[in-house]
Amino acid sequence: MTTAPRVDIADTRGQTTALTVTGDLDLQAVAVFHHTVADVLSEHPTVxxxxxxxxxxxxxxxxxxxxxxxRAQEVGGRLVLVAPPRQMLRLLSVTGAVSVFTIHGSLAEAWEAIPASDPPPTA
Structure with missing residues (x-):
């Protein structure tokens, strides 16, 4: 049984937004996932x-x-992956897609790698 993916905003800093994704990314669930993330990319080019x-x-x-x-590249940003589960990492590796994504082990590590030209918002 498919668990519909849930996408929540974890943090936004400047032009970058971090999203937490839970559930399945399969044929029955990806349309909603794609639409949700594409909407975020329209306002924050790096996700x-x-x-x-x-x-x-x-x-x-x-x-x-x-x-x-x-899509992220088209809007001048990028898509960064954090801590893909073992099965997903295997899929990325077997297909060679692992080489086209930036992958970090933790959200903190990903934030540290964001270029300084993308400053956090001022309060």
Whole structure:
């Protein structure tokens, strides 16, 4: 049974937003996931996806990540992956997609790697 993905905003700093993703990224669930992340990309060109809570990812989930990566590049940003689960990391590795994504082990590590030209918002 598919667990519909849930996407929540974890943090926003300047032009970058971090999203936490939980649930499955499969054929039945990726349309909503794609739409949600694409909407965020329209306002924040760099998106960090914390994938710690992803329970399953199939080829349609991978395809969606690749499409979102291309969309981020089109708007002058990037798509960064954080802590993909073992099954998802294996899928990325077997397909060679691991080489096109920036992947970090933790959300804190991903934030540290964001260029200084993307300053945090002032309060």
């Amino acid at each position: 960090i996806l914390d994938l710690t809570g992803v329970t399953f990812c199939d080829s349609s989930g991978l395809n969606t990540l690749l499409r979102l990566r291309r």
